[in-house]
Amino acid sequence: MSPAGPAPAPGGIVQAGAAAAERQRNDLSADDLKRVRQVTAPADDFSKAEPFELMQAGAATVKPLINADIFSLPSATLTFEGRQRFQMGNSLFRKDWVSSPSSTQASDGLGPLFNARSCQACHVKDGRGTVPGFDPMERTDAVALLMRLAVPARDADDQRRIDTGELLFLTDPVYGSQLQNFSVAGLPTEGRLEIEYEPITVKLNGGETATLMKPTYRIENLGYGPMHPQVQFSPRLAQPMIGLGLLEAVHEADILANAATEKRDGIRGKANWVIDARTGKPALGRFNWKASQPTVAQQSAVAFSNDMGLSTPMFPSHYGECTEKQPECFKLPHGAQPHLGEHEVPGELMDLVADYSTNLAVPQRRDVDDARVLAGKKLFYEANCVACHVPKYVTRRDAERPEHRFQLIWPYTDLLLHDMGDGLADGVSEGQASGREWRTAPLWGIGLTKTVNPNATWLHDGRARTLLEAILWHGGQAQAARDRVVGMTPDERADLVRFLESL
Numbered sequence: 001m002s003p004a005g006p007a008p009a010p011g012g013i014v015q016a017g018a019a020a021a022e023r024q025r026n027d028l029s030a031d032d033l034k035r036v037r038q039v040t041a042p043a044d045d046f047s048k049a050e051p052f053e054l055m056q057a058g059a060a061t062v063k064p065l066i067n068a069d070i071f072s073l074p075s076a077t078l079t080f081e082g083r084q085r086f087q088m089g090n091s092l093f094r095k096d097w098v099s100s101p102s103s104t105q106a107s108d109g110l111g112p113l114f115n116a117r118s119c120q121a122c123h124v125k126d127g128r129g130t131v132p133g134f135d136p137m138e139r140t141d142a143v144a145l146l147m148r149l150a151v152p153a154r155d156a157d158d159q160r161r162i163d164t165g166e167l168l169f170l171t172d173p174v175y176g177s178q179l180q181n182f183s184v185a186g187l188p189t190e191g192r193l194e195i196e197y198e199p200i201t202v203k204l205n206g207g208e209t210a211t212l213m214k215p216t217y218r219i220e221n222l223g224y225g226p227m228h229p230q231v232q233f234s235p236r237l238a239q240p241m242i243g244l245g246l247l248e249a250v251h252e253a254d255i256l257a258n259a260a261t262e263k264r265d266g267i268r269g270k271a272n273w274v275i276d277a278r279t280g281k282p283a284l285g286r287f288n289w290k291a292s293q294p295t296v297a298q299q300s301a302v303a304f305s306n307d308m309g310l311s312t313p314m315f316p317s318h319y320g321e322c323t324e325k326q327p328e329c330f331k332l333p334h335g336a337q338p339h340l341g342e343h344e345v346p347g348e349l350m351d352l353v354a355d356y357s358t359n360l361a362v363p364q365r366r367d368v369d370d371a372r373v374l375a376g377k378k379l380f381y382e383a384n385c386v387a388c389h390v391p392k393y394v395t396r397r398d399a400e401r402p403e404h405r406f407q408l409i410w411p412y413t414d415l416l417l418h419d420m421g422d423g424l425a426d427g428v429s430e431g432q433a434s435g436r437e438w439r440t441a442p443l444w445g446i447g448l449t450k451t452v453n454p455n456a457t458w459l460h461d462g463r464a465r466t467l468l469e470a471i472l473w474h475g476g477q478a479q480a481a482r483d484r485v486v487g488m489t490p491d492e493r494a495d496l497v498r499f500l501e502s503l
């Protein structure tokens with residue numbers, strides 16, 4: 001599943017990445033750098049909103065009516081031509097692909113194994129996906145909750161492939177890197193994901209309690225015999241799509257500066273160096289729950305391949321995630337049409353989807369000047385949430401796309417990995433991310449989650465039904481921050497949540 005490329009310098013991908021890293025912001029003049037330092041300094045006055053705080057994605061922020069389409073709008077900085085491309089990308093993101101052969105030749109090639117027919121099926125209205133019901137009586141199929149499948153390294157050669165970035169992790173020999181619970185007619189599906197939740201009660205200061213739901217996973221109706229005896233599961237919920245191009249435009253030096261500093265509570269983030277499939281070289285991982293992909297374009301191509309079984313120039317197999325142990329999978333027709341090019345999703349269409357995925361706008365904040373929201377913001381700083389959820393950056397002046405250049409943005413993430421404790425651990429490592437580490441989730445737009453998808457939930461596997469539950473699951477490096485929230489008065493906790501809801 002991971003992009004293969006020439007092995008980087010001996011000594012592994014970490015050294016190679018660190019050696020090639022841009023340590024200085026050489027996109028800025030000395031004057032600009034001074035201004036950037038000023039505007040990105042931590043807040044110290046909580047009596048009023050900071051300048052520009054309302055526009056959390058800089059000039060790219062949108063300010064429309066708040067409704068369920070709020071995550072689906074183009075960045076305000078897009079040109080007329082950019083908007084036209086965005087609209088074309090939008091229809092591809094929404095399009096339902098069909099299996100081959102079919103009469104609609106430009107839309108076929110789905111599968112043979114797949115998780116969903118469209119990007120939108122998982123990224124609901126460009127927001128996060130839905131986990132199958134917490135209600136034990138409800139038995140819908142998991143779509144937006146992907147199950148990654150990993151097995152331990154067998155020998156030194158396996159380990160070398162991981163250390164050099166050739167592989168992100170070792171996959172199940174029969175089922176591959178993720179469970180596909182759908183397939184084209186005539187081919188068995190890989191299995192069905194069953195989830196059970198065990199309620200855990202947490203007592204909070206002030207006499208309140210919260211109930212956390214701890215998930216356990218089982219795979220039933222295995223279509224291709226047993227899985228590897230040591231297979232490990234890593235569930236991943238589809239993430240919101242807003243602001244991704246701006247995150248790509250955050251300067252590497254700003255991210256690595258955070259990784260180089262130990263913060264209060266002993267918190268220190270870690271970079272995930274991965275291979276950029278376009279260059280074959282190590283690059284800083286920024287996307288996905290474990291920061292396993294360096295660019296939006298690469299993750300989008302991975303999604304076409306693994307989630308839908310569609311070939312692109314970056315991942316040219318027409319058979320997606322079929323493995324050698326599933327020979328019947330390779331006998332089915334594919335959707336590449338000689339007159340349309342070699343790939344089921346030709347390069348031009350892939351580029352439109354990638355452009356679209358980098359330009360979904362972040363909405364303007366609400367209630368930035370409200371006294372309770374400001375009180376919550378102060379608590380967010382005092383509880384040391386900001387050690388990981390780093391509030392602000394100014395994007396690169398020389399970012400690849402003009403619409404992402406030199407914007408003051410407020411994503412509330414350091415894009416780095418942190419040990420989050422046993423409660424959230426999945427035991428699966430991906431690149432340098434260990435089985436206990438996750439990338440700090442960006443918080444911009446988080447207050448509009450349920451406006452966009454009323455059934456959406458939080459954290460990498462969607463186990464948190466409320467923002468408070470998401471906080472209470474924090475452990476490991478975030479244990480002290482979490483404990484401060486448990487110790488707050490009920491009013492303070494409500495203010496902290498009000499602040500998150502205003503993002």
Ligand code: HEC
Binds near residue numbers: 115121122289
């Ligand atoms: C079967 C469900 C599913 C489908 C279909 C799907 N995605 Fe995703 N997407 C996910 C999941 C799950 C993640 C997080 C993966 C991880 O953490 O490893 C994700 C992550 C992403 C990210 C990174 C987001 C971030 O904040 O880091 C991008 C970009 C993305 N998907 C684009 C796409 C595109 C484009 C398509 C269609 C070509 C698509 N996805 C189809 C489930 C899906």
Ligand code: HEC
Binds near residue numbers: 387442461474500
């Ligand atoms: C040590 C770093 C760290 C600290 C400190 C921290 N977080 Fe997080 N936060 C994370 C990581 C990593 C995730 C993703 C965890 C996962 O999905 O398993 C996360 C996820 C979240 C989410 C859910 C986001 C989503 O998209 O599902 C919320 C809400 C959140 N944090 C709020 C807070 C608040 C409030 C505080 C302070 C009380 C805090 N965090 C402190 C690292 C941190």
